[in-house]
Amino acid sequence: MKIMKLAAIAGITLFLSGCGPDEKDQTSIKMWVAPNITQEVYWGEIVKEWNSNPANRKVEFTSIPAAGSSEEAIMNALASGTEPDISTNIFIGFAKQLSELKQLTDYSKMPGFQTLTETRHMGKTISNWQFDGQQTVIPIYISPVLYWWRSDLLAAQGFDHVPTSYDEIYTLSERIALTQKGYSLQLTSGKNWWDRWFDFIPLYYAAAGGRPYIQDKKSAFDNESGLEALNFMAKMFANKWTSYDFTTADDPLAAGMVLGAMRGPWDIERYQKQFPEVLKEIRIGPMPTQSGAPGANTMADSKGIVMFSTSKVQNDAWKFIQWVYSDPKHDLRWLELTGMPPAREDLQSNPVFSDYLQQHPLVNDIVSYVPKAVPPAAVTKTVEVQRTMTQMIEKLMFENNSVPDALHQSSQEIDKILEQ
Amino acid sequence: MIKLKESTTGGLLASTYLGYSLVFWLYPFIWLAVLSFTDWKFIGTPSFNGVKNIIAVMQNPLFWTAMYNVFKFLAYYLPIVLMSSLLFAFGLRKLKYGKAFVALSFLLANVSSGVAYSIVFSKLLSETGPINTFLMNTMGINVPWFTHPDFAMLSVALIITWKFVGYYGLIFYSGLITIPKDIYDAADLDKTSGPGKIWHITLPLMNAQIVMVLVLAITVAFSIFTEPYLITGGGPLQSTTTPMVVMYEAAFRQMQPSWAATMSIIVAVFSFSLIWILRRCLEKKIEIV
Numbered sequence: 001m002k003i004m005k006l007a008a009i010a011g012i013t014l015f016l017s018g019c020g021p022d023e024k025d026q027t028s029i030k031m032w033v034a035p036n037i038t039q040e041v042y043w044g045e046i047v048k049e050w051n052s053n054p055a056n057r058k059v060e061f062t063s064i065p066a067a068g069s070s071e072e073a074i075m076n077a078l079a080s081g082t083e084p085d086i087s088t089n090i091f092i093g094f095a096k097q098l099s100e101l102k103q104l105t106d107y108s109k110m111p112g113f114q115t116l117t118e119t120r121h122m123g124k125t126i127s128n129w130q131f132d133g134q135q136t137v138i139p140i141y142i143s144p145v146l147y148w149w150r151s152d153l154l155a156a157q158g159f160d161h162v163p164t165s166y167d168e169i170y171t172l173s174e175r176i177a178l179t180q181k182g183y184s185l186q187l188t189s190g191k192n193w194w195d196r197w198f199d200f201i202p203l204y205y206a207a208a209g210g211r212p213y214i215q216d217k218k219s220a221f222d223n224e225s226g227l228e229a230l231n232f233m234a235k236m237f238a239n240k241w242t243s244y245d246f247t248t249a250d251d252p253l254a255a256g257m258v259l260g261a262m263r264g265p266w267d268i269e270r271y272q273k274q275f276p277e278v279l280k281e282i283r284i285g286p287m288p289t290q291s292g293a294p295g296a297n298t299m300a301d302s303k304g305i306v307m308f309s310t311s312k313v314q315n316d317a318w319k320f321i322q323w324v325y326s327d328p329k330h331d332l333r334w335l336e337l338t339g340m341p342p343a344r345e346d347l348q349s350n351p352v353f354s355d356y357l358q359q360h361p362l363v364n365d366i367v368s369y370v371p372k373a374v375p376p377a378a379v380t381k382t383v384e385v386q387r388t389m390t391q392m393i394e395k396l397m398f399e400n401n402s403v404p405d406a407l408h409q410s411s412q413e414i415d416k417i418l419e420q
Numbered sequence: 421m422i423k424l425k426e427s428t429t430g431g432l433l434a435s436t437y438l439g440y441s442l443v444f445w446l447y448p449f450i451w452l453a454v455l456s457f458t459d460w461k462f463i464g465t466p467s468f469n470g471v472k473n474i475i476a477v478m479q480n481p482l483f484w485t486a487m488y489n490v491f492k493f494l495a496y497y498l499p500i501v502l503m504s505s506l507l508f509a510f511g512l513r514k515l516k517y518g519k520a521f522v523a524l525s526f527l528l529a530n531v532s533s534g535v536a537y538s539i540v541f542s543k544l545l546s547e548t549g550p551i552n553t554f555l556m557n558t559m560g561i562n563v564p565w566f567t568h569p570d571f572a573m574l575s576v577a578l579i580i581t582w583k584f585v586g587y588y589g590l591i592f593y594s595g596l597i598t599i600p601k602d603i604y605d606a607a608d609l610d611k612t613s614g615p616g617k618i619w620h621i622t623l624p625l626m627n628a629q630i631v632m633v634l635v636l637a638i639t640v641a642f643s644i645f646t647e648p649y650l651i652t653g654g655g656p657l658q659s660t661t662t663p664m665v666v667m668y669e670a671a672f673r674q675m676q677p678s679w680a681a682t683m684s685i686i687v688a689v690f691s692f693s694l695i696w697i698l699r700r701c702l703e704k705k706i707e708i709v
Contacts, residue, residue, distance in 0.1 A: 072672040079462040097675055101463055192653035244656070245547040245567045257548065383673045394656045398569055 028058040029317045034070070034089035034303070035063040038269065042337045043088075046324060057316035064089060078103060078308075085311035086321065088140060089303050092129060092375050093382035095137040098306065100380060104136035105307040110318045119326045121346040124371075129304060131378050137304035138321065139343035141334065144298050144366060144373035145202050147285040148253060148263040150278070162285030163260070165292025166232045172259065173241035186252050186261035187233060187242040188393065193386040197376060198262045200389050202299035203229040205374050206287030210297035214377035214385065217418045222411035228290050230403050234396045244397060254278045260285070264301055265366050268339045284365035300373030302343065328352040341367045384417045455681035462677060473682035483683060486663040487690065489573065493662075494641050496577035501584060501637060502630075508589030509596050523593075526586025534646030541579050542566065542651045566652050569659040576647050576660055580640065588633045595629035596622070600708060624706065631703050635695050642691040663687045 033043045040063055047059045067073035070089050077083040083103075090098070098104050107113050113135070117123050122139070129137050149162045157176065163169045173184035189198040204213055208225035236242045246252045253261040254275040271279040286296040307317055324330050331342035332352050339360075347353050347367045357364040379385060392410035395401040401409075424432075456473055458466030477483050508526065512519060529537075543549055545565035555561050565575040599622065607617050623630070645664035648654050654661035663683065671680035 068668070068672060075462045075672065075675065101461055101675075103463065190653060191655045195653075243547055243567075245564065250543070250546070250548075381674065383669055390653075390655060391657065394569075398657055 028060045029086065029313050029320060030084035031059055031061040031317075032064045032074075032084045032087040032089075033061050035066070038337045039088070042334055045333065046330060050320060050323060056320070057313060059320055070094075074098075081310075083308050083310060085313055085317045086305060086307045088305045090137055090306050091303055092137070092378045093380065095129070095304060095306060096131055096378045097380045099131060099134060099136045103309055105309050105311070105314060106134040106136055107138060107307070107318075107321075108135040110314075112322055116322050116326055120328075120331075121344045121350075124345060125343050128375050129378075137306050138325065139302050139304045139375075141302060141338070141340040142343045142370050142373050142375075143264045143266065143301040143340045144369035145198055145262050145264050145301055146298060146366060146369060147260050147287065148267070149260045149283045149285050150253065150256065150281050151283045152281040153256060153259045154283075157259070162283050163292075164286055164288055164294070164296075166235075166288055166290055168292060169232075169260075169288055170235070170241075173236070173239065176259070177239070177241060182257045183240075183242050183252075184259055185236065185242045186246050186258045187236050188244060189246075189262060191244070191390065193383050193390055196386040196389045197299055197301060198264075200229065200233065200393065201376060201386075202262070202287050203232065205299055206289045206296040208297075210372065210374045212374075212377060214379055214414070214418070217379075219385075219411040219414040219418070222407050226407050226411075227403060230392070230396070230407050232288070232290075233393060234403050237397050251275070265339045265341065265363065268362055279362075282362065284362060286369070295372060297372045297374055298369060300370075300375045302373075302375050304343075332356060335363070339363055341370050345371060379418065381417050381420075385414050388413045388417065452681050452684065455678045456685050458678055460678050461675050466678070469678075473678050474686070476679060477683045477686055482658070482661065482666055483663075483686075485658050486661050486666045487687075489658075489660065489662055490641050490690075492573050492659075493577055493644065494638065496574050497580060497641060498634070498637060500577060501581045501588060502633065504581060504585045505588035505592050505633065508585055509592035512589065512593050513596055523586065523590055526589060529583050529585070530587045532583075535650060537579070537583070538647055538650040541575075541647075545575060567656060569655075569657045572652050572656060572660045576644065576652070579647055580644065584637070584640065588636070591629050591633055592626065595626040599625045603708075624704075625708070627702070627704050627706050631699060634698055634702070638691060638694055638698065642687055 031043070031047075033039055043061050047061050050056055051058050064070045064087065065073045065077075067076065071094050074083065074087060074090075074094075095104070108130075117126055125139060125142065126135065129135065129139055147162070151162075154160075154162070154172075157172055159168075159172060163172055169184060176182060176184045187199060189195045201213060204221055204226060205211075207228040208221070208223075211220070211225070213219065213221040213226075237244070242258075246257075250257075251274075252258045253263070254271065268279070271282070286294065287298045289296050305321060307314060307321070311317055328344075328350055329352060331344060334340070334342050335347075335353065336356060341347055341363075344350075347370060348357065348364075353367075357367060376382070377385070388410050391413075392406045395406045395409075396403065454466060457468060457470065459469045459472075460466035512522060515522060544551055545563075546552070547562060547564070547567070552562050552565075555563060564571055566572050603621055603625075604617060607621060612620070643664055644662045645668065648660040648662055649665050649668070652660045654665050667680040667683050667687075670683065671677045
């Protein structure tokens with residue numbers, strides 16, 4: 001019996017000793033990066049270069065652990081005390097949430113922060129990422145979402161340029177409707193809340209000249225610009241010029257079911273692999289507006305890098321971040337590998353990038369919109385806000401609500417959500 | 421050789437299971453209860469806030485929409501899945517060869533990955549998918565399977581029926597083969613019609629299996645997640661937003677684990693009550709004397 005008891009005690013001790021957070025190994029800087037092959041390759045190269053200098057504290061990076069989303073993985077890590085020192089792949093709304101929970105370090109208090117913003121030419125960009133007087137996140141890249149058009153299919157409809165105004169799209173849609181084959185546009189990218197980043201929000205930014213859709217904890221899109229964007233969407237659906245059913249498994253643009261669709265720079269690599277012939281026909285166009293004037297604003301799909309306030313190696317981690325972003329060659333390598341524009345304002349004027357951009361005209365077109373790309377609202381209730389916007393669009397389709405009513409109702413609901 | 425008492429051996433054998441339950445059942449369960457009476461955002465110590473979470477959940481329209489959707493799902497799912505599983509069981513009984521193969525083929529749906537088949541179904545049932553192309557060519561109609569609020573939940577119910585028909589069918593089949601043939605012979609002598617035999621003999625004698633399948637189906641209804649999350653995103657117009665989708669987004673997207681924990685307890689109470697009512701109304705003790 002004694003042996004049994006001993007065995008039981010030993011078992012329990014062994015079991016319990018396995019629980020609890022691991023003690024942080026303070027010999028290295030722990031970093032999490034987006035679970036994405038090209039980004040992992042990039043960080044592999046960068047970290048190798050950093051680690052090759054014996055004077056530097058070593059960086060160990062892994063991709064964000066598998067979970068429903070990066071946000072979920074990071075929250076779980078924070079709850080169990082297993083968070084890294086720094087993490088990439090943080091969108092503005094999540095940064096705001098983490099910031100409110102006091103989990104992030106304010107970069108603006110770090111030595112040399114101002115110099116870094118100047119060296120990287122990101123002064124204007126980074127100001128969009130400040131909240132509550134703090135700079136808890138540094139944007140890594142800014143991907144303007146834009147319309148991709150099939151020039152071959154446009155030519156068949158008598159268009160020698162990409163449509164930029166609503167009226168041009170209506171004309172094109174009427175022509176497509178006559179052929180009874182396919183649609184003119186993929187207007188909505190899906191039914192989930194995050195899909196609003198790729199339809200209503202950029203269309204609103206374009207119509208409103210980049211003005212925010214949420215300001216001072218209140219919705220700010222129940223206005224002329226909001227009406228303009230939503231009227232456009234409503235008209236496209238009412239005339240059946242677009243469908244709400246482009247499933248994620250298909251790519252209607254590549255399949256030729258539509259002539260234009262909203263896409264991001266990350267799609268270039270995918271198209272290169274899967275539809276290289278189609279990619280040759282792709283032309284980049286702005287978000288359409290009523291007037292079709294050039295230089296319309298759009299939304300920036302953008303992610304940043306944060307440092308957790310629990311990190312015990314903040315100074316070394318900051319040195320690493322400074323080192324990465326003060327050398328434009330690192331940003332060039334990022335651009336080469338991911339195709340996503342680094343968050344800097346000198347991409348088209350800095351000679352470091354000129355060769356690459358000359359050889360990659362599509363990327364060059366996309367890069368020209370970086371100054372016009374505005375990040376989404378920095379609110380903690382992104383899900384609720386954008387779910388309301390989804391309802392707004394669906395009410396137009398299924399309940400025949402009038403555009404001003406749908407817009408007004410959604411705006412009121414958002415005010416209520418943000419009040420809480 | 422150490423001689424162990426019988427109870428010690430038993431205890432040892434059960435210890436892994438008990439340990440497992442303690443860690444993976446009891447501990448989360450207690451944590452869930454703690455969370456539902458406190459305010460916690462993944463970080464720090466939960467602070468007690470009484471019944472505030474319960475009130476917040478009850479006052480949230482999305483909670484009620486999700487509960488309504490469960491009942492809407494059951495209204496589609498129960499008749500469809502019961503009929504098709506019964507047909508499957510009857511069909512399986514008639515088979516002379518390859519019973520195991522057929523049963524396994526149907527069971528395959530039950531073990532396949534939700535993510536994988538969600539993608540397959542979203543392609544199959546899309547506007548330009550093979551099913552709609554066929555309907556368009558033969559009847560000139562196009563069914564908005566996932567894109568109309570009136571159809572989306574029906575489509576989800578059909579997918580989940582596909583997943584469970586083999587499983588429930590086998591449960592029915594096990595009940596079906598235990599009914600003594602003598603009873604049917606006696607019914608034949610009384611000149612009972614085919615449907616009469618099913619209604620008066622087969623179904624009453626399968627009471628235990630039917631109740632079991634109903635209980636399982638209700639449990640499934642309250643736990644649907646993958647299909648709406650991946651295919652419809654809970655829409656259109658929140659017609660497929662299920663409690664699981666609401667809880668997941670509340671906990672991991674909106675960072676309100678306490679709210680989500682409270683909702684999970686309320687949803688569990690609803691599902692247990694429904695099962696209790698169902699058993700009170702339908703369960704009968706059947707004995708063949």
